[in-house]
Amino acid sequence: MSQKRTFEFTDRVIKGLPIPPKPRQDDYFDTKAGGLGCRVSYGGKKSFFILYGPASKRQRLTLGQYGRLEDGRLSLAVARRQARAKLGAVAGGTADPAAEARAQRQAAAVEEIARDWIEARKKSDKPRSWEQQEKRLERHILPVIGHIKGSELETGDVEALLDEITERGSPIMANRLHEIVKAMLGWALKKKRYRLTHNVALAWDRNPANKRDRFLSMEEIAGYWEALDEEGEAPRDALRLCLLLGQRQQSVLGLQRNQLFLDDRIWRVPARSSKTAQIYKVPLSGWALTIIKARIAAIPSTEQYLFSKRGGGEPAGLTFLGIPHRRACARAGIAGYAPHDHRHTFSTHCDAMGIPRLIWDPILGHSVGGMADLYSGFDFADQRLDCVEKWAARIATAAAENVVELKRRPA
Numbered sequence: 001m002s003q004k005r006t007f008e009f010t011d012r013v014i015k016g017l018p019i020p021p022k023p024r025q026d027d028y029f030d031t032k033a034g035g036l037g038c039r040v041s042y043g044g045k046k047s048f049f050i051l052y053g054p055a056s057k058r059q060r061l062t063l064g065q066y067g068r069l070e071d072g073r074l075s076l077a078v079a080r081r082q083a084r085a086k087l088g089a090v091a092g093g094t095a096d097p098a099a100e101a102r103a104q105r106q107a108a109a110v111e112e113i114a115r116d117w118i119e120a121r122k123k124s125d126k127p128r129s130w131e132q133q134e135k136r137l138e139r140h141i142l143p144v145i146g147h148i149k150g151s152e153l154e155t156g157d158v159e160a161l162l163d164e165i166t167e168r169g170s171p172i173m174a175n176r177l178h179e180i181v182k183a184m185l186g187w188a189l190k191k192k193r194y195r196l197t198h199n200v201a202l203a204w205d206r207n208p209a210n211k212r213d214r215f216l217s218m219e220e221i222a223g224y225w226e227a228l229d230e231e232g233e234a235p236r237d238a239l240r241l242c243l244l245l246g247q248r249q250q251s252v253l254g255l256q257r258n259q260l261f262l263d264d265r266i267w268r269v270p271a272r273s274s275k276t277a278q279i280y281k282v283p284l285s286g287w288a289l290t291i292i293k294a295r296i297a298a299i300p301s302t303e304q305y306l307f308s309k310r311g312g313g314e315p316a317g318l319t320f321l322g323i324p325h326r327r328a329c330a331r332a333g334i335a336g337y338a339p340h341d342h343r344h345t346f347s348t349h350c351d352a353m354g355i356p357r358l359i360w361d362p363i364l365g366h367s368v369g370g371m372a373d374l375y376s377g378f379d380f381a382d383q384r385l386d387c388v389e390k391w392a393a394r395i396a397t398a399a400a401e402n403v404v405e406l407k408r409r410p411a
Helices: 013-014 077-093 097-106 110-124 127-145 155-165 172-192 219-230 234-244 247-251 287-296 317-332 339-352 371-376 381-408
Strands: 025-030 036-043 046-052 061-064 266-269 280-282
Touching: 036 077, 061 077, 061 097, 110 127, 110 172, 127 155, 127 172, 155 172, 172 266, 219 371, 219 381, 234 247, 234 287, 234 317, 234 339, 247 317, 266 381, 280 381, 287 381, 317 339, 339 381
Parallel strands: none
Antiparallel strands: 025 036, 036 046, 046 061, 266 280
16 A cells, blocks of 8 residues: 555654655655655655745755754654744745755855955955964964854854953954954955855954053063073074064064175065065164074075074964063063063163164164155164164173172072
């Protein structure tokens, strides 16, 4: 006796439906929830679906596999509720469930949106701008939310990512990542193909950004300088150059042979390493020159970067300096001080030595601006070299006094 195809579904009956031979699939329909069907495949799988629309344009939408809810499947009761809700929306003319499901399957994941956004940035922005954001996406953002479809991304997903980074002690990094996610989703919102309806990153409350006011006293500088002696030569030398010259970590780590003019005691920092996107010159004190020459002697003649990853083809990353810096600070008893704060230490002590800002600010890579900068062709090269020499001498004096003090201490 052949199985009826239309009847009131019950769990007992669904479980007893016969499995058709390969390659057949048999459909059955529920009389209690009109439009709800159950397809039995030759492999034994049973799945709920709905049919809707006129006979000439009949649409099918799969709801899910029949089974226990705890196994991630659909019970008969849940399937009926979903069928009634979706068919009710169709009858009211407010939805096309099958079209929505197709659109959802085609919706781009956050990883794809990020890739497209960076490609768009490459066409309009300077490399240094998008390269750093690409690295932060790949390191912090995509491993957490990259797999989520953009249309399914929720405010809670973004909040959880940023709150976790804040709670592990990096509130400013969380703020920077928030700016990236917000900008990326704002861009995607304008592109209809990603099917975003709003920017879910707008709701997160940024961490308060405190003005940088941390710098090292001369006593702290002496302790820090000495503490670096216990680190490896390369990170030690890089951190000391950051302090001696007031330069950013990325600039020092990106230092290459072809940027150095040692006879003229000049380091030309390329535009890609500058926030002003302009080349600027850093005068080299005698102490900085000694460190740089030692680094050149320590690396193969074919290697361009003075501080490189293994293989020498690219500069070392920030962790190359971050971990040794934290260890040195711990040994010297210095708290709340980041490698970037070396710039603030440099500028603060230059001020204390009575050196005009016109002299020391351009060494940091800042544009002085104003009419003097516009009309004067004088580059103050000698004065700026004198500035870094005075600063190096100040550090040397503090370091020497610290050594004497250590010798005087009782054993």
